[in-house]
Amino acid sequence: xxxxxxxxxxxxFTTKTNAPQPIVQSATPTEQILPNVDxxxxxxxxxxxxxxVTGGSGGLAHxxxxxxxxxxxxxxxxxxxxxxLKDVRDKLNSFIKQNNITPKNSNPVKISIWECDVxxxxxxxxxxxxxxxxxxxxxxxxxxxTAGFCNNIPAEQYDPVKAEYLxxxxxxxxLYFAQALTNLHLTSQNIPKNRRRLSISTKVDETKxxxxxxxxxDALALPNFKxxxxxxxxxxxxxxxxxxxxxxxxxxMSKAGVIHMVKSLACEWAKYGIRINCISxxxxxxxLTKKVISQSAEGAALQKEWTSRIPLGRMAEPKEFxxxxxxxLSDNASTYTTGENMIIDGGYxxx
Numbered sequence: 001x002x003x004x005x006x007x008x009x010x011x012x013f014t015t016k017t018n019a020p021q022p023i024v025q026s027a028t029p030t031e032q033i034l035p036n037v038d039x040x041x042x043x044x045x046x047x048x049x050x051x052x053v054t055g056g057s058g059g060l061a062h063x064x065x066x067x068x069x070x071x072x073x074x075x076x077x078x079x080x081x082x083x084x085l086k087d088v089r090d091k092l093n094s095f096i097k098q099n100n101i102t103p104k105n106s107n108p109v110k111i112s113i114w115e116c117d118v119x120x121x122x123x124x125x126x127x128x129x130x131x132x133x134x135x136x137x138x139x140x141x142x143x144x145x146t147a148g149f150c151n152n153i154p155a156e157q158y159d160p161v162k163a164e165y166l167x168x169x170x171x172x173x174x175l176y177f178a179q180a181l182t183n184l185h186l187t188s189q190n191i192p193k194n195r196r197r198l199s200i201s202t203k204v205d206e207t208k209x210x211x212x213x214x215x216x217x218d219a220l221a222l223p224n225f226k227x228x229x230x231x232x233x234x235x236x237x238x239x240x241x242x243x244x245x246x247x248x249x250x251x252x253m254s255k256a257g258v259i260h261m262v263k264s265l266a267c268e269w270a271k272y273g274i275r276i277n278c279i280s281x282x283x284x285x286x287x288l289t290k291k292v293i294s295q296s297a298e299g300a301a302l303q304k305e306w307t308s309r310i311p312l313g314r315m316a317e318p319k320e321f322x323x324x325x326x327x328x329l330s331d332n333a334s335t336y337t338t339g340e341n342m343i344i345d346g347g348y349x350x351x
Contacts, residue, residue: 059289233277277342283310289315
């Protein structure tokens with residue numbers, strides 16, 4: 001519709017019937033269409049998937065693994081202690097029988113266990129390359145990386161070898177698993193490294209038809225897993241604040257590194273449709289933590305100091321991280337979420 005500024009009559013309003021349709025359409029459809037429920041309510045099922053869980057013998061990992069099994073995912077558990085992993089596998093298999101867990105596709109879930117030092121990139125690559133063969137050729141699309149540990153040592157007394165090893169486990173181990181799994185996926189697409197598109201914004205010349213032309217090859221060589229490949233790393237509020245009263249400089253710097261690594265990888269691998277996110281817990285009352293705290297007056301005093309700084313006035317239970325994990329792994333709940341650090345600390349970092 002146009003307005004003739006030289007006339008005040010109603011005839012000055014004329015309609016152009018051949019006017020082009022606007023590029024931006026209204027958010028409200030002109031015709032009411034009943035939406036499919038699946039397009040509104042997120043689905044957290046993980047049937048047919050294999051999830052790699054590092055630090056598989058830990059208390060948090062055990063609870064997360066139970067949730068993954070309940071959602072139909074098979075598991076590849078990774079840890080430095082194979083004996084502990086065998087015990088965890090037995091307990092999880094009992095959990096499967098007790099709860100009569102059967103995925104919607106009727107294929108039974110499977111649990112494989114892998115001994116690995118996550119600080120050793122060669123071991124990580126070797127393990128990741130073998131996981132597929134133990135799961136009927138299924139490449140792991142999901143990763144929950146919980147491997148890590150903490151030392152409470154004053155900074156001026158921290159032995160360099162100990163500090164370096166902690167950083168290699170907590171930070172470099174995170175990168176090694178992300179690299180190994182991503183390269184496994186890219187290799188499965190049969191795309192050589194030197195022919196992968198560098199960026200989602202790489203200029204493509206549609207007028208060129210020569211398949212040997214690099215611009216055209218780059219356009220064709222951009223695999224996209226459509227957000228179904230999702231990696232979740234366990235960071236820590238310690239990557240954002242300094243814990244007190246315990247000194248733990250190496251742990252704090254390693255977790256700060258994990259959080260920023262997640263953001264960096266999310267940006268680099270968005271072009272592949274791979275999502276990378278992080279969960280940063282506060283203090284968690286795992287069975288091991290409860291045992292340590294209860295064994296001495298010093299432990300009890302430490303717990304009192306911690307909880308006094310938490311607005312919710314208590315430590316977290318492992319099950320309180322299940323919702324965040326399932327959200328981030330979901331194929332349709334978190335498709336627009338990548339590079340995020342979800343802080344779940346009872347409000348600790350608010351003060």
